[in-house]
Amino acid sequence: MAKSLIALAAGAAVVASAIAAVSHTGATGVVLQRMEAMSEMSASMRVLGPMMQGRTDWNADALRAAAELIAGHGAEMTELFPEGTGGAPSRATPAVWSEWDEFARLADLLKAASTALAASADQGMVAGDAESSSLAGELSAGTRAATEALLAQLPNGELFRLVNQTCSGCHSKYRGRRN
Numbered sequence: 001m002a003k004s005l006i007a008l009a010a011g012a013a014v015v016a017s018a019i020a021a022v023s024h025t026g027a028t029g030v031v032l033q034r035m036e037a038m039s040e041m042s043a044s045m046r047v048l049g050p051m052m053q054g055r056t057d058w059n060a061d062a063l064r065a066a067a068e069l070i071a072g073h074g075a076e077m078t079e080l081f082p083e084g085t086g087g088a089p090s091r092a093t094p095a096v097w098s099e100w101d102e103f104a105r106l107a108d109l110l111k112a113a114s115t116a117l118a119a120s121a122d123q124g125m126v127a128g129d130a131e132s133s134s135l136a137g138e139l140s141a142g143t144r145a146a147t148e149a150l151l152a153q154l155p156n157g158e159l160f161r162l163v164n165q166t167c168s169g170c171h172s173k174y175r176g177r178r179n
């Protein structure tokens with residue numbers, strides 16, 4: 001009896017780890033690591049989005065934690081894309097490596113904009129205006145360098161939009177179809 005229970009438990013553990021291993025379509029190593037980092041950032045965006053839109057109460061600590069998680073992953077993102085790690089099951093396109101400078105710029109921008117967003121947590125929500133929105137557009141496109149001083153001028157409504165645009169801008173350039 002005891003023996004069969006142990007066997008049952010061991011069997012269940014094998015099934016559970018098999019499920020975990022295929023949860024990202026069979027990815028392993030650094031590819032799995034970056035997929036997990038991306039998924040964690042998505043979870044943070046689901047905290048930030050409703051707060052920035054006033055649909056959930058402002059919570060400075062929660063905002064800081066979510067923005068800092070994104071900044072941390074932004075800082076390590078280029079290390080998670082070593083050359084030669086494209087191809088199924090990864091959805092990274094070859095352009096990641098042929099346009100490495102632009103890919104790295106977007107990773108840096110993600111880190112810098114989310115760091116500035118975290119630093120604004122105690123201000124409450126501050127909406128942008130035409131001028132700050134145009135500055136954010138230039139930083140997003142890379143026509144102006146996203147220095148700490150310029151980012152500090154942006155109201156956090158614009159900083160959040162900039163973070164969001166950096167996710168989607170990078171995906172539209174460097175994330176391909178599901179393999």
Ligand code: HEC
Nearest residue numbers: 035038039041042090091092106107110166167170174175
């Ligand atoms: C510098 C480029 C870049 C930035 C910035 C970026 N991503 Fe990604 N993201 C990618 C690439 C490339 C992939 C595909 C990775 C792969 O399949 O190997 C990806 C994949 C993903 C995935 C799918 C993960 C999976 O399980 O397969 C999610 C979710 C995601 N990103 C969310 C985000 C969010 C949220 C942000 C912003 C907070 C963000 N990403 C910022 C490049 C980026």
